[in-house]
Amino acid sequence: MCGSMAPGVPKLSVVIASVSGAASILECLERLEALPERDQMEVLVLDRRTDGTAEAVARRFPWVRLEAGLAGRSIPELRWKGMRAARGEMIAVIEDHCLVEPGWGAEILRFLDSPYGAVGGPVENGATGRILDWAFFLAEYGPCMPPLQEGEVDLAPGNNVAYRRAVLPLDEPAWGSLWESFLQKELRRRGVRIYLSPPMRLYHKKSFRLGEMLGQRFLYSRSFAAMRAAGKPAWLRLTLAAASILLPPLLLVRILANLVRKRRNLREFFLALPVLVLFVSGWAAGEVAGCLAGAGDSLARVD
DSSP states (O other), X not given: OBOOOOSSOOSEEEEEEEOSOHHHHHHHHHHHHTSTTGGGEEEEEEEOOSSSHHHHHHHHOTTSEEEOOOTTOOHHHHHHHHHHHOOSSEEEEEETTEEEOTTHHHHHHTTTTSSXXXXXXXXXXXXXXOHHXXXXXXXXXXXXXXXXXXXXXXXXXXXXXXXXXXXXXTTOGGGGGSOHHHHHHHHHHTTOOEEEOTTSOEEEOOOOOHHHHHHHHHHHHHHHHHHHHTTOOHHHHHHHHHHHTTHHHHHHHHHHHHHHHHTXXXXXXXXXXXXXXXXXXXXXXXXHHHHHHOOTTHHHHOO
């Protein structure tokens, strides 16, 4: 990795898989650069783009630890590569289209001396101009958006979480091919405690075209379902596939119930309902494909 930083071991490392293009990652890095804790942290960017994104990052943010030329690598692989290279006592993982708030870094550092091995925060919508983007956000991140109850949890949002370096199984390469929820479940099994901290908030700012959104949901669901079904007998994979067909109405009810409970964005839900129906249908189709046919190349194609 190239890039320079202040001498000494950083307290916080921030790992970002660069997959969305220059505009997203540059805005993300601007927010991180402005944090008051900047002198206590390092930022690692793992770039798989082939459109000059890495060059733009290197020019604008020479202090970033940048590794380019990673075309074809999956997001979990990029993140795990960065986590293994990170030097901080805490290792945070965010997405390249996420914007942190001013108190984000300070809140993570507050947990350095806590009994928790990981801390996560809420995810708010940063792309509010189109109903299409609301549809994606409500379906994908609705459970992660404020208000959230502070305290110990089983899982933290995978795109807004920081792990204590000491609890991560960094010598086990298999975790580089799995999504964060599988890692967090394993950490919980090993006795690691995870905390949800509402002040550790960031904004998810990404806009989609309809076809792109549906395609990405299919790919993610297929890769996730294949991971969950790996090693399972054929009869159980068939059962999981059959159950996935029932997902669309279940998911719609779950999304609506979450919004009713949080008392927010009901208008956006009903305006986005036609898109949400397509979205959860693609979700179910991806799960069926993953259970029956495996992941294929879906993991490497998720953006």
